[in-house]
Amino acid sequence: MAANKFRLMARASALAILTSAALLGAGQASAEEAAAPAAPADEGLGDIVVTASRRQTTTLSTPINISALGGEDLEKRGVSDFQDLSRAVAGLVYNSASIRDGGASSFIIHGLNLDAVSSGGERPQATVAPVSVYLGETPAFVNVHLADIKRIEVLRGPQATLYGNASIAGTLRVLFNEPDATKFTADVSGDAGWTQHAGGPNYTIDGVVNQPLAPNLALRVAGGYTFVHGFINAPALYALDGAGKPLLADPSDVIHSLPVRTSKKNVDDSELAYVRGMLKYEDGPLKLLATYQHQYEHSDGPDQDSYPGGAAPTAFSNAVDYGATHPFQNDNFDSVFNPEFDEYETGSFMLQPLKRKVDLGSLESSYDFGFATLTSVSSGYRTDSTATNDSTAGYQKTLGYFYAGYPRIFVPSVRDYNEKAFIQEVRLVSAGDAPLTWSLGAFFMKQKSHLVSTDYNLGYTDYLNAWGDWNTGTDVGYIYERKMDFTDLAAFGELTYHITPALQLTGGVRVFKQKLDITAMNALPICGFYCSSDGVDPMGVVLASDQQKKTKALFKVNTSYTFANDTLAYFTFSQGVRRGGASGIPTTGPFGEDPAFQFYQPDSVDNYEVGLKGRVARRFEYSVAAYWVDWKDPQVNVSTPVGGFPAGVNGSTARSIGVDVEAHLLVTDQISLTANYGYNESKLTGPITVGGRSYGGDDAKLPGTPHHVASVSANYDQPLGDDLVLNGQVNVSYRSGISTSLTPRANVDLPGFTMVGASIGLSKEAWRVSLYGENLGDVRGVLSAISTQSTDVRGINNRLSRPRTFGLRFAVKYH
Template structure:
């Protein structure tokens, strides 16, 4: 641990990299209204495991990133940097389409497919400024939220335009231990153009985070800086009291170098021989219409999302160097299986050397159209219902290349020298119809049933344009492969409320995820398509409020049976990574959330989870090499995660409101692979993060705060991998080192 720097000049907008959600447990005020059931219900009356993080709590903790949201039991991340994040809920973690549904307002978003067919590995992370609340629904949400919600759903709900003049500006400055100076600015303005009829709300931000990783091979210090800017424009039209139209445009642009360091070199030291730049640009257009009819609400929403994603996949330099002076490789590629002569070996070494300094990169474009129409009952009748339909169409274009790089600077040479290229078109079209019905025959019991019909079509076409024999990439003509599936998912729930402040519920719900088609060109037919996978979760829960709502305690116990898992593996005859169906898993767990408000201005919170996520069958498939065996733990899922917070607010002077906050989060150990005897198995140690904030609200709308993130400078590893391309070297990503700073804001 490095000594504490006596420099209180600012903290970063967020700490990128917590593998399991950081900072404080969310507030569980029983009067909070949520829309987790696609209709409004009180949080403590909602019979499922849902956690709400208010915008006020996010602002108080200085959280501006999805991976930094306060600790939610069972929620975690495989965080390999700002553009490489996988959401995990209750241990449902694997490659392929997302296992957690991510919504920004009414818009479902996913990552881009990429060369590994892994849209779940790069969830878009819009900045969390001017947020109304974040809802985290734990457990499968297959009936109401559909595919990609087999583990749970995360909904980010932004503040909407309203009938008041308002504006806020926030500026932040910070210093990262062993790194550099960070700065950011956020701004919001709300304008009621026509009172009661039309209003607009505009949000903008610009964030810069200095790097903290050094690369002595390229002579670089603090090279992994990142810069993002963007905003959103929202407009609300209320032409009649029962009709509301919301239009929004959201945009975010981010660039930087991937924050990867090499475990063998020690913390924050990298030895990659080329730079690893990334560019991530997301634009979302959406329109939502809400009609408050007699006894029901109708909602129609449509969206178009464009994502431009250009990311350095890896530095293959060490892999190619391992092929030099390798008689077996030379014999296979130049000798027809016979040993190479010294002259042949020398010529082969020169040939390989030309590829040593090259950057494997994916140039990806994705456009997704979604539409949804639903109706939900309103009022307090004994029968409540929700019904709707959904359609989504996504087209992704993926241009995978290796470009030659300068061996001195590590920069890609200009003009571009393309050493290999593969292009892929990927289409995924989904249709669904769904409904839920809740009946309360007596005041103390509610029964709910739900179902969803899904139908998807997937097709993939592509070819290898520029071959490279060193990686078995052979030239090929454009080919097309397709797959499809349809079926039903179900839900049953019974909730019993003995008193107004105590509720028990039991639930069984199914989740599913679309299958797909592997993108490796020239695969045999049996290796192309892979099937949907699905699971059932059985859950018992209790929600309770105590001491006249001074305290809340919520507990959930669950078991998940996951069948026909989509797993990553490699082809027996080559190094290509593909997805297939193999094995099953059983996950059992318990989640606890508690909040106590013993005195005015004082709030104490705690949350924790135990997750036992293991394979219940071997991952055996004759067509691929998959490593998992019965009893192996699912990667990146710690058994224990817990956190607590204490916050206190008081009137320090007639015009001064003061706030103090302490957040502590502990994340248990996990691993990167199923099998401990896997040569690429890496252990992620447990870690504990501590954050402190101290703020004052002054007269005339001013606020000033000091805060410390990762106070004790923990090396918190959030992703760790090793593979053949890295020649077995350990590639780590971690939380930002200790960062100290100041925030100043002004309300107008």
Template sequence: MSRVSRHSGRIQIFSALLAGTALATPAFFAAAAQDADDGTAVETVSRQKTVTVTATRRSESLTDVPYNISAVSGDELEASNILDEAELLRSVPGVAVVDRGARNAGTLNAARIRGLAVDGNALGDYAVSSVASVSTYVNDTPIFAGFMLKDIERVEVLRGPQGTLYGSGSLGGTVKYITRDPVLGEFGGNVSASLSSVEGSEDIGFAYDGVLNVPLGDTMAVRLVGSVTDYPGLVDYVNVYELDANGIPVAPNGVLDPAASYRSVEDADTVEQWMGRATLLWEPSSAARVKLVHTRQSDDIGGRRQVTVGEDGFGDTYGDYENGSIQLEPSSRDVNSTSLEAEFDVGFATLTSSTSHYDHSGDSVSENTGFYAQAGFLGFYYNYPRPMASAVRTYADEAFVQEVRLVTDGNDTFDYVVGGFYRKQQLQSTQESYLRGFKNWWDAFLPGAAAAVTGDQDFAYRRTENFEELAAFGELTWHATPDFDLTVGARYFDNESENDTFIDLPLYASFSEPTEAFFESSEDDILFKVNASWDFNDYDMLYATISEGYRRGGSNAVPLTGTFAEDPRWQIYTADSVTNYELGIKGQRGDIRYDVSAFLVDWQDPQLNTSTTNWGFFVVQNGEEAQTYGLEASLDGYLSDNWHYSLGYAYVNAELTSDFYAPDRPAPAAPIALDGAMLPGTPEHALNWALDYTTTVGSDWTWFSRVDGYYQSETRNAVTTSPRFNVPLDGFAIWNATTTLSNDAFDLSLWIKNIANEDGVTGVFTEAYMGTAPSLGYFGNANKQLIALPRTIGATVRYKF
């Protein structure tokens, strides 16, 4: 099929989706609500709660926002006993998530919206240069840190590019976490404790949480939040070397003999986290509001929640929840974030200043022996017994952010948002790789040439990147009639970046000289947005949007001369951008709230995190183009006073629309990914659903029960042509349930996650990429599947005061 005919086919399918959206008339929802003709369903008192969001930078009802947005309240998070971000995002229609577990939760953003991702699902062990395709905010601070979901007011998920208001990284959308504010004049809080048991674990997990709200006079209050979790692991590392005091594999029969000693470590992937947040609110008058927030979180993770399939080098088959790494793979991280937000009512508008600083750093140890064993050309590393390749990695992300905006009150013929944004950010990433025990073996095997090997370190890599971003943005809304609004928006950005990279292969003396490369780049452009909305009756809105989003570009700073020389075409990667076309209908009729939209997104110059051809520098490269289109729908309603339901569905067709070439190997060389390749991590079909029941028990207690679920169809692990990476991943469904008894003082909850104990695989390191190699002395197996949290049963007690 030719490209022209295939594009024509896509347009026809998208047109059909648009027609289907237009035909999703409010009459259907009115009929479901009851009697559409006489309007009785609308005139009855609705059981729907008004949901206020700030997606447009002003507070307004969820049903009044003229594009596709979802909101999950903090009360819903607590009532459902949602444990982590993966579970939260699965509850939102149209959001896919690569569930890497706690070990990599803060390294890379796992959310994928509208299929806009080309990086492989298994990527996540190390920090990358390009920003994620979905931006995240905590209050007004643009930060991705994987904070624990504690004392949250609500989570807003904005689908589609949000470039004008939210800047770089909002290609697919934006996720905003809004924390709860202190309450003036009230003393109170709550404490809770949870116990849980997860399938495959030999121990019990626990979590303790506390919230304290303290008034400080009539105009000031402080809110303190603390959380400690200690979850036992469930994955057994069954091929781990016994190590001596220097961290070298024990040689029971001497250094030159190939024998090794192994041990099994049960439940190695332990999770220990603590988080603290302090919020100070000062409202000196009705026209001024100042909020200071500081959050700190620390994570210590014992290993991967990832399992190995197949056999080890001895021919023994791995069992459930077993990992074949020959070494433990712990990680840790620390996050500090401080923000000062000030709002001033200037009569016709609200002036807001948001100043923030954050510092996020982490480290990990990864098993690289399986990678070297399968790499072929690196086989010379395996000429020694008990091979053990360790990749010790660190990352750091520190930024200062300032935003100022003026937002009118929304009551005039013309309303606007206008603002300025500044960010200064530094990213650091290192990898120190070691062949543990190689030096000991070399000295024993060739004592006369001991000086030829410097030690166990075989690779050193350090990268420091500095980004400076300055932007001006604005949106102007014309309320042309009481029923019709037209919004135009733009964002001008000017970015500068510099990259300083160091690389060395220090294992063999005089093999090479270390190399350092430095490169600077800059870019500027303007993004646009047009949105129209029509309230064609009192209950329903038709909306249409054309919007742009982008990710900043940068430089890769590869050396051009010397041992580690690379092609100069690797030096720069440019910003990638999307143009989104969307048509939708939303509204509320009685007890039913709905939103249906069709979209088409053209993606230019998509960024792929990869490595250079010659020496494996971590780099970003651009492709040519990709396209996604689909349909998103959500329905929320009440069957009666007691029964409430929600339904969500997303259809996404996401694929490359041109071949993808390495910069130093353009056509007619073989492409690294093919035109028509399905973009990774996004299912074609995804469903989520929930049904809850609330009733009173006696005079003082309320009983709440909920069953919810998520289904996704088959996905791909990667977009490249290589079968070492691009393999299919089966679809799966996850069901959860919770039941809670509550009164004014206590909540008593029982809950279960992943009732059917689905594997829920969302990424893999294949056997061909990181398998076993007994012929080279490697008897472990480093292939891995990224699995969802297995069946977990828990109980929570909360005391409110």
């Protein structure tokens, strides 16, 4: 095992070194002139200042695998959401595509993901996401519209020392522009466009006002609204009565009647509105910054289709729905509700709305003592969401026999979610000009979350009554409720010794004490007392609770050497861990599951990384990193074998190796090129078997991560005179295929695809206007899908990138 590990790491390192050699070779003539005087600071590529190490450094002088994009770069590339961002950063994968997918972080870095990618980021799982997201100084994921951004930093690999235990794969930081007390400014920007297959325009408007209130005090208020027109049509919806039940095509025949078919276009319209206020006081060494953001999101439905569907008979037929008592009652279902679909058509029987509200606030205070800076950050957030999803096709495929041949099975799953947290962090960071530098800190988080998911089979009770069958008198088929109360108390520190001006050694540790109280409830009212844990409860309730306490230390070692030509080489070893939890599934009754599904344990990673980065004559810069990650007891969210209940389980081991490459070249003063490439090979190194059911075999590819992701962008800025500049931009991004699940029965192997975008426009100091096109080839980019082994063809649900879009962007600045 050790030899194999060394061989694979050597292979990744060799690829990194060869890539570095190629990059360096391209600029060798300039490299040989490294001893010559440096170019003036206002020429060539500029430095991007980052604060990932909790002190100000640059991306090229920070000895970790980090990428950073400034606000101006984001504007030039037209990056306004996380899907756009993922195409601009090496090794960052984001398998969500719409406003709707803001319920949970679905970022993947370095392949560290075991969960199926079929649900995108619509709702949170019981397990913690492997990539932590910070909005300013607050550790919380919000699907923000990327406007008025100062900088985005992407830190690859475990960042536990400084960013906590929820960052086993990496950390993404979104930093907003802060108030400026020196001048009044006002900015307005917008976007109007049209997407192929959509029924109307998309538009965005953003505004920012910066108002000095006193010599040391300023207020900055940003706000905006985005409407994205849908491009998905629903040709086979159920028509509903006032109670939300399916209308009967033949009201006189409750037993055999089919539902009434209707249709609707553009069922995935979405909108997002936000307002953010920031108040900043700064006087010498003292800084105070208060931030508050409110965001509202609404979506009529997900950006997914059911193409191509499939031929009859489907699961909605006697020929397939065997074993039911009574047998399926109307084999004309497939002729009335056609199971075959065109592209951008969904087989959903219902509209699937979502509403989400997010409130986030923070107070950051810092004081520079000269030898060190003391910073305190108090923050909190609250998110509330309600979503409806169509589970009909999955129920009919896997549980249709249980519903007595009901010919109008109609299962809306309504999910209500609430999460809130308070976070306090205090840190003391030494000045960076001494041989020995350090940072010390303490962290506290109190987080509570509450999820209630209710599945209804509407009209089913009326159907049973028409038969004269016994029933519990409710159309509620299943309730899942989960409450979690999590407390994290930690102390952390990093110590760096600059052995020489070129060589440094850093050691870091984070010691934490965590407590998790979790209660989970499953109820099967349609099954009644037969499914209850006590054999009596008429709602079929099963309760499970657990309290987990964990104290652990996580370590980091980093060393780097800066060569004479400013090339930086580094090595990092870092650790990460995630908390465990309880699933609360029934273990008795007809849907009783193996008790092994009740609880899941913490998982951990050991990360090894080598990297090389540098700059040649201020016109070419590069960064190459190779990594190896050992993942122990990896957590995965699964469906249980008997009742299909959600549960978290642990595997044994997994492994990820890969390379991240970034390069920037200033060809001329007018033309610049940026290229990114990420290679990843991640797989299980031990099978996942729980309760006698396999959820992934040895060597199974981890889902959601392509082997290859790459992007190239070119920018052209040509002065035309009178301060007028012609701006042009072209970008091409590629991702290879992915698997969607570890479980062969649920997996879909999705093909890779290439996206091309471009823009051309004019700008002056105070304004910018451009015409743009995205996905110019109108490529059908499928991000996730559901296998027909686990759903009827009407529930295939291919989650899609947005089709070809043309539009106009503008920005006006008063400074």
